[in-house]
Structure formats: structure tokens, C-alpha cells
Amino acid sequence: MTETEIIDGKAFAETLLAQVAKDVANLKASSGKTPGLAVVIVGEDPASQVYVRNKVEKTKAVGMVSVHHILPADTSQADLLALVEQLNQDEAVNGILVQLPLPKQIDESAVINAISPDKDVDGFHVVNAGRLATGQDALVPCTPTGCLMLLKDRLGSLSGLNAVVIGRSNIVGKPMAALLLAESCTVTIAHSKTRDLPALCRQADILVAAVGRPEMVKGDWIKPGAVVIDVGVNRIPAEGGKTRLVGDVATKEAMGTASAITPVPGGVGPMTIACLLFNTLRASRMQWGK
Numbered sequence: 001m002t003e004t005e006i007i008d009g010k011a012f013a014e015t016l017l018a019q020v021a022k023d024v025a026n027l028k029a030s031s032g033k034t035p036g037l038a039v040v041i042v043g044e045d046p047a048s049q050v051y052v053r054n055k056v057e058k059t060k061a062v063g064m065v066s067v068h069h070i071l072p073a074d075t076s077q078a079d080l081l082a083l084v085e086q087l088n089q090d091e092a093v094n095g096i097l098v099q100l101p102l103p104k105q106i107d108e109s110a111v112i113n114a115i116s117p118d119k120d121v122d123g124f125h126v127v128n129a130g131r132l133a134t135g136q137d138a139l140v141p142c143t144p145t146g147c148l149m150l151l152k153d154r155l156g157s158l159s160g161l162n163a164v165v166i167g168r169s170n171i172v173g174k175p176m177a178a179l180l181l182a183e184s185c186t187v188t189i190a191h192s193k194t195r196d197l198p199a200l201c202r203q204a205d206i207l208v209a210a211v212g213r214p215e216m217v218k219g220d221w222i223k224p225g226a227v228v229i230d231v232g233v234n235r236i237p238a239e240g241g242k243t244r245l246v247g248d249v250a251t252k253e254a255m256g257t258a259s260a261i262t263p264v265p266g267g268v269g270p271m272t273i274a275c276l277l278f279n280t281l282r283a284s285r286m287q288w289g290k
């Protein structure tokens with residue numbers, strides 16, 4: 001039996017935020033300028049509102065300027081694109097985040113690709129995706145950036161390790177795989193058409209699950225000693241008519257087999273927002289040549 005470490009993403013994120021706050025203060029002192037993050041939300045989705053409120057609070061806490069725009073659910077694509085263009089031109093704004101999903105009358109790709117790549121702190125713009133894929137300096141999506149930080153903290157060098165990433169979305173799976181490849185892992189991307197997923201997972205020294213299916217990855221899919229990163233966030237019914245959050249991995253079953261695993265909640269989630277501010281700091285430095 002291996003003793004399985006529960007990776008404390010919350011504590012790691014707090015350390016990262018403290019470092020970002022320190023760097024923001026130094027940058028302000030040397031340049032006289034304050035990094036600014038603009039968050040745009042369209043519609044009244046309560047979950048998105050909570051995320052945005054959380055982002056605004058954390059942005060202010062690290063000493064950055066927070067600007068947020070809440071637009072009605074029936075906003076047209078043209079109006080949203082006009083706002084994005086205004087933010088692209090605004091020198092007080094170094095990072096722009098448009099909260100997804102967007103209402104169906106709006107083409108998400110058109111909006112993402114209208115954001116200046118230098119201000120694209122979500123790292124979703126096709127230019128940043130291309131830079132990441134070709135090994136160039138890029139703004140990288142926040143969730144996989146956070147996952148990589150946790151992995152490197154736990155493992156040091158990742159070179160030569162077998163990594164399996166379950167999920168091929170543009171926001172998690174694909175950039176995660178690109179980051180692991182850049183660290184010289186041997187990377188396999190699995191998805192809904194993958195054959196014999198359990199056998200594939202059993203070869204993984206690093207297993208990243210980004211699927212959105214509650215506890216899909218079973219304990220006996222995990223290679224002894226593997227480090228498991230559970231990106232999934234799934235709300236399931238709990239006792240007393242309540243609900244609770246679980247990941248994509250059956251965490252209890254993984255205990256004793258994995259060498260380390262991220263919990264849900266408290267693992268990858270807190271890293272995502274910390275990495276957003278880390279990216280905003282990077283974007284500011286790149287824009288100011290600092």
C-alpha cells in the first residue's frame with residue numbers, strides 16, 4: 001500500500017497569490033503602473049456570477065485594478081465585440097476575460113479571437129493556442145497552468161514520464177497535453193472514443209482527468225505510485241436533498257494506490273483563479289516590457 005498524499009491546492013494557490021501580490025507591488029514601485037483585469041459577463045447565470053464575484057475580490061486582494069462589465073442576456077454579438085474592442089484599446093486594462101458560456105446568439109470563437117492576444121489572460125485565443133502548440137512564449141489557459149504547477153511541485157522533473165490526459169477540450173485537455181509534452185512527458189490524450197480507457201490509464205505515471213463525469217476513473221485504473229490530477233467538478237445529489245461536489249476520479253478508491261491526488265473541492269479549482277492573476281501579471285509585464 002502506498003501512502004497517498006492529498007495535494008492541497010488551496011494552500012498552494014494562496015502561496016501563489018501572495019507571490020503575485022508581492023510582484024504587483026514591486027511592478028507598481030518600478031513602473032508607477034497598476035495591472036488591470038477586466039471581466040465581462042453576459043447574462044444572469046448564478047454560477048457565473050459567483051465565479052465573477054470571486055475573481056473581482058481576488059483581483060483587488062493582490063493589488064490589481066478590477067473592472068467588470070455585466071451585460072444583459074440578450075446582448076448582441078456586435079455589442080459584445082464593441083466592448084471587447086474598447087477594452088483592447090484601454091491602456092488601464094492588461095487582461096480581458098469574457099466569462100463562458102455565452103448566450104446562444106453569440107459566437108464564442110468570434111469573441112475569444114477578438115480579444116487582443118496580448119491581453120488574452122484565459123489563453124483561449126487561437127494565437128496563444130498556436131504559440132503553445134509550437135513551443136513559443138504564450139499566455140496559457142489557467143486550469144492546465146495550475147495543474148502543471150502542482151505536478152512540478154510534487155515531482156520536480158517530469159521528463160520521460162508517461163502522462164495520460166482524459167479530455168480534449170480547448171480549455172483543459174489540449175493545452176494540458178501540450179504543457180506535458182513541453183516537459184518531455186510521453187503524452188496520450190484520451191476522449192469519449194478511446195478504446196479500453198482503464199488499460200490506458202494503468203500505464204500513466206501522471207493521470208489528468210478532465211471529463212465532467214462524476215467519479216468515472218476507478219481505483220483499479222490507477223497505476224501504483226501515479227500522481228492523479230482531478231480537474232472534474234460535478235455536482236451530485238447528497239443526503240437530505242442536498243448536493244455535493246465530486247471530481248472525475250473515485251478518490252476514496254485511489255487512496256493507497258496513487259502517490260498523490262488532488263481533492264475536489266480544494267485541489268485544481270483554487271489554482272485556476274490564482275493562475276488567472278498570475279497570467280494577468282505576466283501580460284502586464286509583457287505589455288510594459290518589464
Ligand code: NDP
Pocket residue numbers: 143166167168169170171172173190191192193194197210211212213231232233234268269270272
Ligand atoms: P468538455 O465537456 O469540454 O470536455 C470533456 C472531455 O471529456 C471531452 O473531450 C470528451 O470527449 C471527454 N469525455 C466525455 N466522456 C468521456 C468518457 N466516457 N471517456 C473518456 N472521455 C470522455 O469539458 P471541459 O474540458 O471544459 O471540463 C472538464 C471537467 O473539468 C468538467 O467537469 C469541468 O467542470 C471541469 N473544469 C474544472 C475547472 C477547474 O477550475 N477546476 C476549470 C475547467 C473545467 P469527446 O471530445 O470525445 O466528446
